[in-house]
Amino acid sequence: xxxxxxxxxxxxxxxxxxxxxxxxxxxxxxxxxxxxxxxxxxxxxxxxxxxxxxxxxxxxxxxxxxxxxxxxxxxxxxxxxxxxxxxxxxxxxxxxxxxxxxxxxxxxxxxxxxxxxxxxxxxxxxxxxxxxxxxxxxxxxxxxxxxxxxxxxxxxxxxxxxxxxxxxxxxxxxxxxxxxxxxxxxxxxxxxxxxxxxxxxxxxxxxxxxxxxxxxxxxxxxxxxxxxxxxxxxxxxxxxxxxxxxxxxxxxxxxxxxxxxxxxxxxxxxxxxxxxxxxxxxxxxxxxxxxxxxxxxxxxxxxxxxxxxxxxxxxxxxxxxxxxxxxxxxxxxxxxxxxxxxxxxxxxxxxxxxxxxxxxxxxxxxxxxxxxxxxxxxxxxxxxxxxxxxxxxxxxxxxxxxxxxxxxxxxxxxxxxxxxxxxxxxxxxxxxxxxxxxxxxxxxxxxxxxxxxxxxxxxxxxxx
Amino acid sequence: xxxxxxxxxxxxxxxxxxxxxxxxxxxxxxxxxxxxxxxxxxxxxxxxxxxxxxxxxxxxxxxxxxxxxxxxxxxxxxxxxxxxxxxxxxxxxxxxxxxxxxxxxxxxxxxxxxxxxxxxxxxxxxxxxxxxxxxxxxxxxxxxxxxxxxxxxxxxxxxxxxxxxxxxxxxxxxxxxxxxxxxxxxxxxxxxxxxxxxxxxxxxxxxxxxxxxxxxxxxxxxxxxxxxxxxxxxxxxxxxxxxxxxxxxxxxxxxxxxxxxxxxxxxxxxxxxxxxxxxxxxxxxxxxxxxxxxxxxxxxxxxxxxxxxxxxxxxxxxxxxxxxxxxxxxxxxxxxxxxxxxxxxxxxxxxxxxxxxxxxxxxxxxxxxxxxxxxxxxxxxxxxxxxxxxxxxxxxxxxxxxxxxxxxxxxxxxxxxxxxxxxxxxxxxxxxxxxxxxxxxxxxxxxxxxxxxxxxxxxxxxxx
Numbered sequence: 001x002x003x004x005x006x007x008x009x010x011x012x013x014x015x016x017x018x019x020x021x022x023x024x025x026x027x028x029x030x031x032x033x034x035x036x037x038x039x040x041x042x043x044x045x046x047x048x049x050x051x052x053x054x055x056x057x058x059x060x061x062x063x064x065x066x067x068x069x070x071x072x073x074x075x076x077x078x079x080x081x082x083x084x085x086x087x088x089x090x091x092x093x094x095x096x097x098x099x100x101x102x103x104x105x106x107x108x109x110x111x112x113x114x115x116x117x118x119x120x121x122x123x124x125x126x127x128x129x130x131x132x133x134x135x136x137x138x139x140x141x142x143x144x145x146x147x148x149x150x151x152x153x154x155x156x157x158x159x160x161x162x163x164x165x166x167x168x169x170x171x172x173x174x175x176x177x178x179x180x181x182x183x184x185x186x187x188x189x190x191x192x193x194x195x196x197x198x199x200x201x202x203x204x205x206x207x208x209x210x211x212x213x214x215x216x217x218x219x220x221x222x223x224x225x226x227x228x229x230x231x232x233x234x235x236x237x238x239x240x241x242x243x244x245x246x247x248x249x250x251x252x253x254x255x256x257x258x259x260x261x262x263x264x265x266x267x268x269x270x271x272x273x274x275x276x277x278x279x280x281x282x283x284x285x286x287x288x289x290x291x292x293x294x295x296x297x298x299x300x301x302x303x304x305x306x307x308x309x310x311x312x313x314x315x316x317x318x319x320x321x322x323x324x325x326x327x328x329x330x331x332x333x334x335x336x337x338x339x340x341x342x343x344x345x346x347x348x349x350x351x352x353x354x355x356x357x358x359x360x361x362x363x364x365x366x367x368x369x370x371x372x373x374x375x376x377x378x379x380x381x382x383x384x385x386x387x388x389x390x391x392x393x394x395x396x397x398x399x400x401x402x403x404x405x406x407x408x409x410x411x412x413x414x415x416x417x418x419x420x421x422x423x424x425x426x427x428x429x430x431x432x433x434x435x436x437x438x439x440x441x442x443x444x445x446x447x448x449x450x451x452x453x454x455x456x457x458x459x460x461x462x463x464x
Numbered sequence: 465x466x467x468x469x470x471x472x473x474x475x476x477x478x479x480x481x482x483x484x485x486x487x488x489x490x491x492x493x494x495x496x497x498x499x500x501x502x503x504x505x506x507x508x509x510x511x512x513x514x515x516x517x518x519x520x521x522x523x524x525x526x527x528x529x530x531x532x533x534x535x536x537x538x539x540x541x542x543x544x545x546x547x548x549x550x551x552x553x554x555x556x557x558x559x560x561x562x563x564x565x566x567x568x569x570x571x572x573x574x575x576x577x578x579x580x581x582x583x584x585x586x587x588x589x590x591x592x593x594x595x596x597x598x599x600x601x602x603x604x605x606x607x608x609x610x611x612x613x614x615x616x617x618x619x620x621x622x623x624x625x626x627x628x629x630x631x632x633x634x635x636x637x638x639x640x641x642x643x644x645x646x647x648x649x650x651x652x653x654x655x656x657x658x659x660x661x662x663x664x665x666x667x668x669x670x671x672x673x674x675x676x677x678x679x680x681x682x683x684x685x686x687x688x689x690x691x692x693x694x695x696x697x698x699x700x701x702x703x704x705x706x707x708x709x710x711x712x713x714x715x716x717x718x719x720x721x722x723x724x725x726x727x728x729x730x731x732x733x734x735x736x737x738x739x740x741x742x743x744x745x746x747x748x749x750x751x752x753x754x755x756x757x758x759x760x761x762x763x764x765x766x767x768x769x770x771x772x773x774x775x776x777x778x779x780x781x782x783x784x785x786x787x788x789x790x791x792x793x794x795x796x797x798x799x800x801x802x803x804x805x806x807x808x809x810x811x812x813x814x815x816x817x818x819x820x821x822x823x824x825x826x827x828x829x830x831x832x833x834x835x836x837x838x839x840x841x842x843x844x845x846x847x848x849x850x851x852x853x854x855x856x857x858x859x860x861x862x863x864x865x866x867x868x869x870x871x872x873x874x875x876x877x878x879x880x881x882x883x884x885x886x887x888x889x890x891x892x893x894x895x896x897x898x899x900x901x902x903x904x905x906x907x908x909x910x911x912x913x914x915x916x917x918x919x920x921x922x923x924x925x926x927x928x
Contacts, residue, residue: 005539008472075469076844087614105569107844109883149841150551172886175893176837176846373640377613380540380571382640419573419883422636429639 003086006102007250009079015245016066018238021277021348023062024284029234029351030456032319033309037454040319047218048227050126053119056235064238066118069125073117073150074242077106082250082411087378089398096401096408098394099254101247101275102381103415108173110384110416111271112143112230115239119228120147129224130154132216134184134209137163137338138170139384139416140230145179158184158192158212161204163338169420184209191215191315205331206342207314214317231268232312232321232346240274247411248278256409258287261397263412265389266293266302266360267339269346275413277348280357292397293349293360294389296368297437299332301325301345302353302360304438306447309454312344322456323350326438327446333436335365336424337385343446361393366435368392369428372418384416385424467550470566471714473543479709480530482702485741485812487526488748493698493815494920496783497773501918504783511682512691514590517583520699528702530582533589537581537614538706541570546714546875551842553862560865560872562858563718565711565739566845567879572637574848574880575735576607576694579703583692584611593688594618596680598648598673601627601802602634603848603880604694609643622648622656622676625668627802633884648673655679655779669795670806671778678781695732696776696785696810704738711875712742720873722751725861727876729853730757730766730824731803733810739877741812744821756861757813757824758853760832761901763796765789765809766817766824768902770911773918776808786920787814790902791910797900799829800888801849807910825857830899832856833892836882848880849888 022029031039045054056064066074085098103111123131131153135141141157148155157179164171164183174181184204185192189212195202202208217227229236244262251259262279264272272293283289295301301324310325312318325344326332332341352358372388374395375381383391390412401408418425427433486493495503509518520528530538549562567575587595595617599605605621612619621643628635628647638645648668649656653676659666666672681691693700708726715723726743728736736757747753759765765788774789776782789808790796796805816822836852838859839845847855854876865872882889891897 004475005536006475008474010472011468011470072469107846107881146844150844168890169883169886172890173846173883176840176882176886176889178837178841373642376640377642380610380614382571382637417571418640419633419637422633422640425640426632426636 004084004254005086006081006083007253008081009246009249011075011079013249014071014074014079015242016071017063018066019241019245019278019281020059020062020064020238021280021352022234023060024281025351026284026355027351029347030322032321033454034319048214050123050128050226052122052126053235056238057233067121070118070121073121074114078242079246080105082247082254084254085379088375091374091378092395092398092402094398094402095406096398096410098398099251099409099411100414101243101411103243103271103413104381104383104417108143108146109419110139110143111240111243111274112140113146114242114274115230115236115270116143116147117150118239120144120151120153123226124151124153127224128153128226130156130220131226131228132156132158132213133228133230134158134206134213136160136206137167137421138174139339141179141181142170142173142177143230144228145174145177148179149177155179156216157181158186158209160184160206160209161202184212186212189215205314210313211315211317231270232344234348236270237273237277237346237348240270241277243274243413244276244278247275251411258282258289259411260408261290261292261410263292263294263390263393263397263410265340265386265415266295266345266349267342267386269349271413271415273346273349280352283357291358292393293358294393295360295362296335296337296340296389297362297364298335299326299341300362300438301343302350303362304443307350307354307456308450309456310344310450320453321347323347324353325447325450326443327450330446335436336421337389339386340389363389363392364435364437366433369424369433371395381414382418382425383414384418385421387415390415468548468718469550470545470547471717472545473710473713475539475543477713478535478538478543479706480535481527482530483705483709483742483745484523484526484528484702485744485816486698487524488745489815490748490819491815493811494786496785497918498783512678514587514592514690516586516590517699520702521697531585534582534585537585538578542706543710544569546711546718548718549843552839555838555842556859556862556866558862558866559870560862560874562862563715563873563875564878565707565875567707567735567877568845568881572607572610573883574603574607575704575707575738575877576604577610578706578738579694579700579734580607580611581614582703584608584615584617587690588615588617591688592617592690594620594684595690595692596620596622596677597692597694598622598670598677600624600670601631601885602638603803605643605645606634606637607694608692609638609641612643613641619643620680621645622650622673624648624670624673625666648676650676653679669778674777675779675781695734696808698812700734701737701741701810701812704734705741707738707877708740708742711739715875722746722753723875724872725754725756725874727756727758727854727857727861727874729804729850729879730759730809730813731806731850733813735877735879737810737813744816747821755822756857757822758857759824759826760799760801760804760853761826761828762799763790763805764826764902765807766814767826768907771814771818771920772914773920774808774914784917785811787811788817789911789914790907791914794910799900800885801853803850804853827853827856828899828901830897833888833897835859845878846882846889847878848882849885851879854879
């Protein structure tokens with residue numbers, strides 16, 4: 001019998017609770033603030049989200065039961081396997097044992113459906129008939145389209161126009177699942193119409209698309225439309241924690257105890273949080289784990305931005321969130337990892353970073369593609385450009401273990417496959433890809449104007 | 465605890481042998497013939513294939529051990545889960561129980577890697593350094609690129625030029641796995657150059673690409689290059705039988721005995737054979753199973769073509785194979801299921817059809833897309849255009865069970881996902897898709913000239 005390459009779990013063995021890091025943070029999470037500088041109350045979220053999800057957003061409970069209805073939706077593709085990367089280890093000649101969780105096996109190709117099905121289910125329970133959302137390249141839009149399709153909800157996706165035109169395949173995928181995907185800015189909202197009146201040829205932006213999706217939800221007088229977000233918020237992080245809980249069970253089956261290093265890429269923070277938070281809980285309780293969120297050097301939120309209160313979107317429709325931010329007007333360079341091009345970061349991930357529980361790292365795009373090519377050639381999976389950041393950090397850590405001569409256990413989350421994002425690989429292989437590290441003056445340009453906003457009191461970094 | 469949605473197997477439970485239907489066919493399979501009308505000897509295949517694979521091609525053994533090295537390659541993604549399609553059943557209101565085997569979870573997105581890794585491994589064992597092949601839309605080319613990448617073999621893919629230009633993504637995928645993919649006709653072979661000299665703007669064809677790939681293998685004087693084929697041949701069918709064997713184990717875990725209906729789409733025959741042959745063995749031994757290969761109405765090989773000896777390719781480079789054929793010069797209409805656009809069919813699948821062991825069916829493209837959309841909305845997976853034919857037949861059978869009021873067990877193979885083939889869905893949803901059933905005169909036009917070729921003696925259908 002050969003060595004075991006991967007471990008499945010049965011549906012019965014799938015975790016039945018979500019883990020809420022907010023319950024265990026040494027310093028309580030600070031609240032989002034309204035435009036007046038006062039904390040936002042749950043009721044103020046009510047026009048946008050259903051109350052059952054708002055309750056999760058503000059919940060102080062450590063464990064939250066996953067309803068049977070959500071479990072049944074997750075069983076469509078979960079639990080996902082944990083693989084041992086024997087062939088990558090061999091290619092690197094490292095004494096480290098590398099494991100990866102394969103979240104690319106969902107029908108939408110990433111971890112995003114974990115929260116999409118939960119959000120769609122809670123909205124349906126609340127009597128909602130229709131969800132709106134925004135999407136950039138289409139990962140989140142297609143995940144929500146998938147979830148709404150399974151539950152018979154209508155789904156309206158505002159997709160940034162330049163992606164809508166240049167990347168038609170995720171739009172077609174949403175169509176196959178019955179979603180209505182329109183280019184943003186659209187003529188269907190006041191926000192969109194106003195922008196089009198001023199500039200009919202605008203390429204659009206995620207900020208505009210968020211504004212349109214929220215407007216479309218709020219303006220439906222029947223009250224049957226809500227808005228859905230794929231990252232950043234607490235309840236989204238919560239829904240992803242099934243990933244890390246499964247990893248723990250699977251590492252145990254592989255005969256491993258606590259891993260030495262846990263790695264995930266981080267844009268808004270959701271796949272990282274889902275992977276890492278169950279291990280952060282162990283670290284709070286004394287375990288010695290190096291937990292690494294990995295971001296692009298061109299959009300270095302956790303590693304270089306100040307911690308402050310900032311808006312989640314360009315149009316300032318969202319409340320002020322306590323987070324590391326490059327400024328809500330910051331426009332990240334056009335790297336291929338579209339899902340990591342976000343100016344802010346989940347407040348929970350930021351709080352854990354502030355507490356010293358995480359060890360963030362920024363990596364250049366070129367090194368990420370080099371690492372992804374090595375992974376494809378050894379382990380056989382062509383990963384998403386976002387995921388290539390986690391692969392690159394894993395290879396860095398495996399090489400470090402080699403230098404140190406230590407048999408470390410490294411786990412990373414393979415958050416998605418790259419089958420709908422192959423252009424970056426093609427450009428890299430043709431030598432056409434450029435790299436980009438954010439200059440200091442850009443950070444200052446976009447963050448200095450934020451000095452007028454309220455300041456969070458737990459800022460321990462002294463950067464601000 | 466909710467109902468079980470799907471069953472995994474551990475790597476330990478994965479079948480360790482391939483099943484060879486040739487051993488059990490009531491009438492022995494007739495041999496391929498050379499240009500002189502005499503049977504081709506194993507030695508005559510030697511310039512193209514390594515001898516260890518030729519031995520499998522002509523083997524009379526019922527069970528062939530899967531070498532440990534191949535098992536380790538299959539463990540990268542296998543065993544694949546068997547799902548129960550509760551939600552499709554519910555939508556149809558059928559008393560039938562529908563199961564599907566999910567072969568879309570391989571890194572290349574289909575069942576093709578099952579034989580790609582086996583062929584690459586045997587070639588490497590034989591001392592081969594480089595494989596050549598042809599590909600149409602790119603499914604097979606990317607599967608072989610994946611396999612060669614894992615084993616450190618060079619891979620050269622001749623891709624039909626019109627697909628190379630119009631469908632760049634599978635080409636990029638092959639590139640990520642390190643394969644060298646060129647448009648066919650190319651300037652790299654005599655065949656390609658001659659065709660380009662005559663018509664520099666030719667869109668190419670699978671026939672031309674096959675000729676180029678074989679020429680490139682044969683012309684390498686070092687003897688270190690061989691050719692690899694993704695379907696039709698006996699050893700390819702053999703390698704796929706792991707699918708049906710896994711299904712049997714998984715049905716047992718679900719508490720099912722022999723299924724009533726087994727379904728797979730059929731172009732060259734490999735995913736169908738892999739799924740069905742282990743059940744054909746049971747049928748030969750008396751089990752009552754309806755086994756249905758499904759083909760497009762526009763390319764109705766098993767359902768409407770005569771059984772005869774014909775070439776596998778347009779350029780007549782291959783031996784004459786005993787099969788149902790629409791004629792080697794037949795050019796199928798441009799339906800989206802590119803993998804089903806083949807004039808012939810695996811001799812083993814044809815022989816089983818002749819023996820009355822299979823019940824082939826042809827379905828129109830429009831019904832296939834309608835069925836695939838229903839499947840996407842209920843079960844959540846966007847299937848490949850090829851696979852949509854299996855889904856359509858499954859829905860037909862489930863509706864028949866409803867009319868008859870019978871609780872049948874139906875199993876089909878979900879041979880691949882459609883993430884790299886979304887254009888057909890888009891056109892279908894926009895109402896731009898056309899359908900096409902092959903007119904009788906087209907069949908006659910391409911098959912009547914074949915009357916001069918040798919005739920197989922086991923033709924029981926009386927069609928020829």
